[in-house]
Amino acid sequence: MPALISMRNVGKRYQTPSGSFDALRDIELEISSGEFVAVVGKSGSGKTTLINLLTGIDTVTSGHIQIGSTAVHTLSEEQLAVWRGKAIGLVFQFFQLLPTLTIAENVMLPMDFCRTYPSAARRPRALALLTKLGIADQADKLPADLSGGQQQRAAIARALANDPPVLVADEPTGNLDSKTSDDVMQLFAALAKEGKTVVMVTHERDLSRYFTRTIMLSDGAVVAPARDA
Template sequence: MNKIIELKQVYKDYPQAGVLQTVLHGIDLEIVPGEFVAIVGPSGNGKSTLLNLLTGIDHPSRGEVIVNGTALQSLSNEKLTRWRGANIGIVFQFFQLLPALSLLQNVMLPMDFLGILDKARRKARAMQLLERVGLADAAHRLPSQVSGGQQQRAAIARALASDPPLIVADEPTGNLDAATADAVFDLFAHLRDQGKTLVMVTHNEDLADAASRKLEIRSGRIHADTPARAG
C-alpha cells in the first residue's frame, strides 16, 4: 500500500546549555492515505517536534522524513516552502490568521502564494470553503471581529485552500470551549470521510479516540501505536 508519510530512524537533537539533548529517538513511522492519526502523550515529550518534522518546518538531525513521495531533508528552505504550500494544510492551536486581512483574504493566501487559479476563481473557492465551515456570513470580517471557534474554522478553510492531500493540526481545539471543539472536530471527521489524511496532536482523549489510529509519544519514542476506540 502507498505511504503518504514514512519516517526512517528519525532523531532530533537540540542544544541545551552547551549539550545536545535528543528530543526524538529513532522514530519509525508509516501512515497511509486516508488515515486519521491522533498523536497523544504528556507535554514536552516530542509531539509538536514530530509534527514540525512532518511539515518540513524543522529538519531531522538524523534519519529520513518522506512525505507524499518527497524526502524533505533533501530540499532547500525555498523549495520546502513551496512544497509545503502544495502538499500540506496546517492548522495551528493559535489560528495564525493575519490580523489585517479579512477571513476571505486569509483563505485566499495559499492560492495567491502558489498561483493557483485566477483571482476571481480564488475568491470563489475561498467563499466556497468558508461556506463549508459555516462562515460565509463572516467572510469580510477581520479575525479580531469573530470568536475563537470561528477563527479556527477559518484556519481549517485556509488549510484546505490548495486542496492538499495531508492536513496536520497541532492542538486544534486547545483554545476552544467543549461545544466549539466538538464542532471543529466534526469538520475533521468530515475531511477524513472525504479521503484526506489527517495527523493531529491533541491532549483531549475523547477527540483522540474518534481518530482511526492513536500514537502515544513518551520520552521522544513511540510508546504505543493502536487503533483508537470506535465512537
C-alpha cells in the same frame, strides 16, 4: 495501500549549552491517506518536534521522511517552503489569522503565495471553502468580529486553500469550548473520510473517539503501536 507519510529511523538532536539533546529517537511511522491520527504525550515528549519535521518547519538530524512522492529530508529550506505551501495545511491553537485581512482574504492568502489558482479563481474558491465550513456569511468580516469557533473554521478553510493532501493540527481545540471542539473534530473527521490525511497533536483524551488511531510519544520515542493491530 502504500503509506502517504513514511518516517524511517528519524532522529532529531538539538545542541544546548549543557550538551546535545535527542528530541526524537529512531521514529518508525507510517500514515495512510484518509487516516485521522492523534499524536499524544506529556510536555517534552517530542510531539512538537515530530510535527515540525512532518511539516518541514524543522529538518531531521538522521533518517528519512517521505510524504507522497517527496523525500522531505532532502529538500533545501527554499524547497521546503514551496513544498509546504502546496502539500501541507496547518491549523493552530490560536488560529493565526491576520487581523487586518478579512476572512476571505485570509483564506486566499495561501493561494496568493503559491499561485496554485488563477487570480480570478481565488475568491470564489475561498467562498466555496467557507460555505463548506458553514461560515460564508462571515467572509468579509475581520477575524476579531468572529467567535473562536468561527475563527478556527476560517483557519481550517485557509489550511485547505491549496487542496493539500495532509492537514496538520497543533492543539486546534485547545482554545475552544467543548461544543465547539466537537464541531471542529467532526469537520476533521469528515475531511479524513473525504481522503485527507489529518495528523493532530492533542492533550484532550475525551476526543479519542474521533481518531482512527493514536500514536503516543514518550522521551522522544513512540511507545504505543504505530499501527492498530
